[in-house]
Amino acid sequence: MAVMLDSTELALYRRLAREQAVCRAPSLVAAVVRDGQVVWSGARGRVGDARPDDNTQYRLGSITKTMVATAVLRLRDEGRLDLTDPLEKHVPGTAFGGTTIAQLLSHTSGLTSESPGQWWERAPGGDWATLVASLDTGATKLRPGFKFHYSNVGFGVLGELVARHRGRPWLDVVTDEILTPLGMTRTTPHPRAPHADGFAVHPFADVLHPEPAPDAGAMAPAGQLWSTVTDLGRWTAFLGGHTGGVLSADTVAEMRLMNTVDDTEVWTTGFGLGLMVVRYQGRHLAGHTGSMPGFLATTLVDANTGTGALCLTNSTAGVGIVQLSLDLLTMAEELEPALPDEWQPSTVDPGLLALTGLWHWGPTPYTLRVLGDGMIALEPVNGSGRASRFRPTGPDTWLGLDGYYAGETLTVGRTGDGVANHLNLATFIFTRTPYDPSAPVPGGVDEAGWR
Incomplete structure (x- = not known):
């Protein structure tokens, strides 16, 4: 003991x-x-x-x-x-x-x-x-x-x-x-x-x-x-x-x-x-x-x-x-407060690493982070909004573990040349830039763009 x-x-x-x-x-x-x-x-x-x-x-x-x-x-x-x-x-x-x-x-x-x-x-x-x-x-x-x-x-x-x-x-x-x-x-x-x-x-x-x-x-x-x-x-x-x-x-x-x-x-x-x-x-x-x-x-x-x-x-x-x-x-x-686990670097699949960083739901920025064992977290940048963790279920698919998206599927959408340009999460579309016209944003994107 x-x-x-x-x-x-x-x-x-x-x-x-x-x-x-x-x-x-x-x-x-x-x-x-x-x-x-x-x-x-x-x-x-x-x-x-x-x-x-x-x-x-x-x-x-x-x-x-x-x-x-x-x-x-x-x-x-x-x-x-x-x-x-x-x-x-x-x-x-x-x-x-x-x-x-x-x-x-x-x-x-x-x-x-x-x-x-x-x-x-x-x-x-x-x-x-x-x-x-x-x-x-x-x-x-x-x-x-x-x-x-x-x-x-x-x-x-x-x-x-x-x-x-x-x-x-x-x-x-x-x-x-x-x-x-x-x-x-x-x-x-x-x-x-x-x-x-x-x-x-x-x-x-x-x-x-x-x-x-x-x-x-x-x-x-x-x-x-x-x-x-x-x-x-x-x-x-x-x-x-x-x-x-x-x-x-x-x-x-x-x-x-x-x-x-x-x-x-x-x-x-x-x-x-x-x-x-x-x-x-x-x-x-x-x-x-x-x-x-x-x-x-x-x-x-x-x-x-x-x-x-x-x-x-x-x-x-x-x-x-x-x-x-x-x-x-x-x-x-x-x-006797427990000490946090010692941080150590880990190996991450390059394809998964490429998904990290900023994504946007409409104009709202989110960050996608790798958690280990293929798991990811999607969280609003300002800390106010729907945050969830996801575990992998197949190529380009993850299952929500908690929060609003518990039980929902996140799917990576890609362009014809294989570049990830949007995330589809229970019909919500996240894009690399706000309202990216190359992504299937629900309702479409105004042709004139930002002005």
């Missing part, structure tokens, strides 16, 4: 210790991740007669959902499904088959938050047939796509979708395709020693009550897994872009993009594709929280800086794990 300055480690440990003491956590572990590895970890409290450490298992709760979402995105990237597909196309026979896969991932499906019957987090779960039968009537509470409505049921459904496509249980798929390649060997569906037992802390006395940890059955994709600081550190790094080949960096970035917000006035929390998105002190963070009887968990990462934080505790309630993670991440950034 890389290390931080002694003064930084003391500040981080003091924040952890204060949370454990004030909030009366039986035990509490946390870590800071930077550039793909854990650079600090700490622990307070007891697990049995011993202190917990980076190898002690705690229940992840809903962080499990992020791994199920990753399995779904792998299917999408393989061309086995589209996120706009209705559920019925892949899991027929439900009463809510019209909802899309993207809506299930982003908690906009309108499905009920909890499965009918006994609360699934404290009761042994039934199989898929039992779950889907319980949802025959009244499962959809809101119009699909209408607004954010957190649904544990939706991820039970996505677990079944993964299982049907792969022909084996969702957990086997997640283990073989995601956990094992990332080296997360201590992330399991049931606890393995050493592990923390889950407790509720009495609100008015310093005594504990054991919490149950049954198998959730068909609802397990919503919150079954257990993990450690070491493994969750690897997962935090994954969410920050160190994907280890499990997904492309572009797909993980897509998961981090906000699809819907939880608080609609001045949003601080929203959801992407299976990931929670948090806005805090100018930072956009991605990850997830977890809550199961006896346990709380969180992981958050700033993909722009590569710094993340995680926390695990064996208490049902009362520990501010989200704020603790935010504080640890912020302290690490402020006390």
Whole structure:
């Protein structure tokens, strides 16, 4: 494990210790991740007669959902499904088959938050047939796509979708395709020693009550897994872009993009594709929280800086794990700011280099820059207007990745002798000089020209 300055480690440990003491956590572990590895970890409290450490298992709760979402995105990237597909196309026979896969991932499906019957987090779960039968009537509470409505049921459904496509249980798929390649060997569906037992802390006395940890059955994709600081550190790094080949960096970035917000006035929390998105002190963070009887968990990462934080505790309630993670991440950034990557020159294809420089949308100047790996950026010179990044999709074509032109195609237009004289971007024509008469400017160019 890389290390931080002694003064930084003391500040981080003091924040952890204060949370454990004030909030009366039986035990509490946390870590800071930077550039793909854990650079600090700490622990307070007891697990049995011993202190917990980076190898002690705690229940992840809903962080499990992020791994199920990753399995779904792998299917999408393989061309086995589209996120706009209705559920019925892949899991027929439900009463809510019209909802899309993207809506299930982003908690906009309108499905009920909890499965009918006994609360699934404290009761042994039934199989898929039992779950889907319980949802025959009244499962959809809101119009699909209408607004954010957190649904544990939706991820039970996505677990079944993964299982049907792969022909084996969702957990086997997640283990073989995601956990094992990332080296997360201590992330399991049931606890393995050493592990923390889950407790509720009495609100008015310093005594504990054991919490149950049954198998959730068909609802397990919503919150079954257990993990450690070491493994969750690897997962935090994954969410920050160190994907280890499990997904492309572009797909993980897509998961981090906000699809819907939880608080609609001045949003601080929203959801992407299976990931929670948090806005805090100018930072956009991605990850997830977890809550199961006896346990709380969180992981958050700033993909722009590569710094993340995680926390695990064996208490049902009362520990501010989200704020603790935010504080640890912020302290690490402020006390030891990450250095920018060292600049080095790179090799650029001469044809691509020839496209750089000024282009004009009407009279408005834009610059085209090369970003590396064939990617380009098109940005207004004065900084006010529509800016986007593009990745190559073929000879003289690029796909918009963000901003107004996300998903749109940019095509280079050339003269008969092969010289690039315009860009066609979603019917907008960019020319080397304003209103170049040799380019196909919409509506034509006045023959008299500028005057």
